[in-house]
Amino acid sequence: MTVTSIIPAGKSRCKIILNGEFSFVLYKGEIRRLPIVEGEELSDDVYEEIMNEILPKRAILRAMNLLRKKTFTVKELRKKLIEGGYPESVVEHALEYVSSYGYTNDERFAEDYIRYHSSDRGSKRIEADLLMKGVSKEDIAAAFRECDKLGISGSEKEKESITLLLEKKHYSPDMDIKERQKIFNFLLRRGYSAENISKYMKTDVD
Numbered sequence: 001m002t003v004t005s006i007i008p009a010g011k012s013r014c015k016i017i018l019n020g021e022f023s024f025v026l027y028k029g030e031i032r033r034l035p036i037v038e039g040e041e042l043s044d045d046v047y048e049e050i051m052n053e054i055l056p057k058r059a060i061l062r063a064m065n066l067l068r069k070k071t072f073t074v075k076e077l078r079k080k081l082i083e084g085g086y087p088e089s090v091v092e093h094a095l096e097y098v099s100s101y102g103y104t105n106d107e108r109f110a111e112d113y114i115r116y117h118s119s120d121r122g123s124k125r126i127e128a129d130l131l132m133k134g135v136s137k138e139d140i141a142a143a144f145r146e147c148d149k150l151g152i153s154g155s156e157k158e159k160e161s162i163t164l165l166l167e168k169k170h171y172s173p174d175m176d177i178k179e180r181q182k183i184f185n186f187l188l189r190r191g192y193s194a195e196n197i198s199k200y201m202k203t204d205v206d
Helices: 028-033 044-069 074-083 088-100 106-117 123-132 137-149 155-168 177-189 194-201
Strands: 003-008 013-018 021-027
Antiparallel strands (some): 013 021
């Protein structure tokens, strides 16, 4: 492999371009130590050290630091690592490592998300949000089952949530049809079913 170019990426790091394609990011001190020289061949030994030792350790530390600050789904964490310039194989290795120690768990993430948003969002909206975050339908379904058992979600919780939101909107069945329609659409956007909204509004707005 030929080192096509070395491009500065901030004060202390550089992007390494091999054979005309972006490959990874290294610190300037590492580039000098290995050494990596623009326009010259990169030896197999140096490449293996970078891909099997330097970057995997760094990617794991980066993943751990991210997870200390916030909970991520696997998809979100993968995106963060890729944005950090880590090669795909290194990213997958880091994800496998943190997952093996239970630091990432999409079903648990989904349970926490349901718990946090069950008072202001319907199940449809929550499911859509979780799918966007990369949580599988299977993990979402399992999370809802667990939350239903605990009374965190389910029909009674949805009734409670809709009723509370209607109170916040100062809803009354005697409101003008346009105002009722606005509230109805607001609840729809929150992910509640039209059937339940109509039921708890005690109106035929649709």
